Amino acid sequence: GITISSKDNTRQFVLHVISTPSRVRGLFVGLLPAKENVIADYSNTLLSIILMNTANALENTQLYKIILNQKLALEKKVDKKTKELVMAERKLLHAQKMEAIGTLAGGIAHDLNNILSGLVSYPDLLLMDLPEDSPLRDPVLTIQKSGEKASIMVQDLLTMTRRGVAVKKVIDLNEIISEYVKSPEYNKLKSYHPEVEVKTRLDSNLLKISGSPVHLSKIVMNLVSNAAEALPEGGRINITTQNRYIDLPVGSYDDVEEDDYVVLTVADNGTGISPQDLERIFEPFYTKKVMGRSGTGLGMAIIWGTVKDHKGYIDVESTEGKGTVFSLYFPVTRQEIEKDTNNLFINDYMGNGESILVVDDVEEQRYVAQGLLRKLGYSVTTVASGEEATEYMKKKSSDLLVLDMIMEPGIDGLETYKRILKLHPGQKAIITSGFSETSRVREAQKLGVGAYVKKPYMLEKIGMAIKKELQKK
Known part of the structure; x- marks a missing residue:
């Protein structure tokens, strides 16, 4: 420290820097007694020690605050990440x-x-x-x-189980909803719940989506049924549709990514769903509805599977005693709706003696396919495996193959087609299966296979698939 005199030289001031090795914290100013002109060396040393400790205390206090703030921020991050981890x-x-x-x-x-x-x-x-x-x-x-x-x-x-949406086409979700509220299933639901009022508010400019009308209709039916069950004393169900562009992730139950969506909302002012039940509502067979009247407990699981098969998202908001809102997000398609081709007659898909080779590992399936196709005027041969089909095609030819996708033991429909293509480039074929369309089905179609026909066989479906494939040049 140093001493300086006052303007009139009657008093002495002591000045001492308050600092740590890293930075200056302040300045100490002291006034000596009137009769003393200097500060003793030991007093100056003691003052230096006191001021250095003061500086260290100030710095430690500031560091403590910084560490405390960082700790709080870290705890928030950990809490957020923990919640995300639990949700994941x-x-x-x-x-x-x-x-x-x-x-x-x-x-x-x-x-x-x-x-x-x-x-x-x-x-x-x-x-x-x-x-x-x-x-x-x-x-x-x-x-x-x-x-x-x-x-x-x-x-x-x-x-x-997300293996069921086999056929997709461009559809208007408003039409699906309008058809449902005119259906026998809806009238039956109304008879069970006469005090429930259902209102629709559908966007007249709703964009189109790509999907399965049958599965989407079942979604609407299941959501409305769930809402009605939540209104034992009566109440209101609102069904709405709207176009929505999502530019930031939304949703508490399911994370919705950025894109254009058609949003279907089904809301009720019923009993609501408890937080415990909300975590399990999409589990198969988990239900609190009346068994026999409303199904077997697969309704919500079907909704989940169907939405995911349509590349969509689900968000659920519910408050006990106030009601529940289900919001379903379906990606928009810019394709146009195809004209429907109904009122087909059997002559539209009759054959003309073309040779068909049916490849299926199940004997009953071979008999069924053989019987149907012979009735349609085709010459039919059946084999029980892909290996048998390959051997047959080494010696003979066929206008079209009907290939079962899954055949055990042995090679499947895709591998069978690959082998036959080496023998007969450009061979016409269709694929059949009890499952929905898979990546191996799509791979076969890239190689040249035509339609995918889902079992069990329907005369018109398999007839039209074969007729269409045979007409290709």
Whole structure:
């Protein structure tokens, strides 16, 4: 420190820098007693020590504040990351659970589709041979309708496991909703819930999406059914559609990425969903609805699987006692709606003696396909494996192949087609399977395979697929 005199030289001031080795913290100014002109060396040394400790204390205090702020910021980041990790873990567990159930259900569905082929396909053959006034026509139609209903249930299993959306086309979601509110299923729901009011507010300029009308209709039906079940004393359900551009990630249940979307919202002012139930609502067979009236507990799982198959997202907001809002986001397509080709007659897809080779590892499937195609005027040969098909084609030829995609043991439909292409470049073929379209089906189509036909066989579907492929040049 140093001493300086006052202007009148009557008093002495002591000046001392307050600092640490890293920076200056301030300046100490002291006034000596009137009778003292200098400060003793030991006093100056003691002052230096005191001021250095003061500087260190000030610096430590500031460092403490910095560390405390960093700690709080780090805790927030850790808390945020922990929540994200927990959410990611839940999504992973859900995905793993769905995958496990999907493997089981997919195998069961594949076998059931093979079994159902007889119930769905043979009635077509019987009806073609029965006179119009035959008393057997109604029982045969009943058998066929029962088989078709069972086939729809199998389709629900495949949809739940994200293996069911096989056919997509450009559609207007407003039309799907409008058709549902005129349907027998809707009227039946209204009879169960007469005090529930359903209102629609549909965007008249709604953009188009690419999807399966059957599956999207089931989504609407399941969402409205869930909402009605949440209104035991009556209430209101609002169905709305709108165009929306997402430029920032949104959604609490599912992360919605940036894009143009058509948003379907189904909201009710009912009982709401508890936080515990909200975490499990998309699990298969998890339901609190009335069994037998509203299904088997697959409704929400089907919604989840269908939305994901349509490359979409789901967001759910719910407050107990106030209601629930489901928002479904579907990517927009800029393609135009194709004109529907209904009112087909059997002559539209009859054959003219062309040779067909049916390749399927299931004997019943071969018999069904053979019977249907012979009725349509084709010359049909059947083999039980891809290897047999390859050997057959080494010696003979066929106008078209009907290839089952999954054949065990042995090579599948794709590998069979690859081998036959080496023997007969440009060979025409269609693919069939009890599953929905897979990457291997798409690979086969890139090589030249035509339509994909989903089992069980329907006379018109397989007939039109073959006719279309044979007409290609």
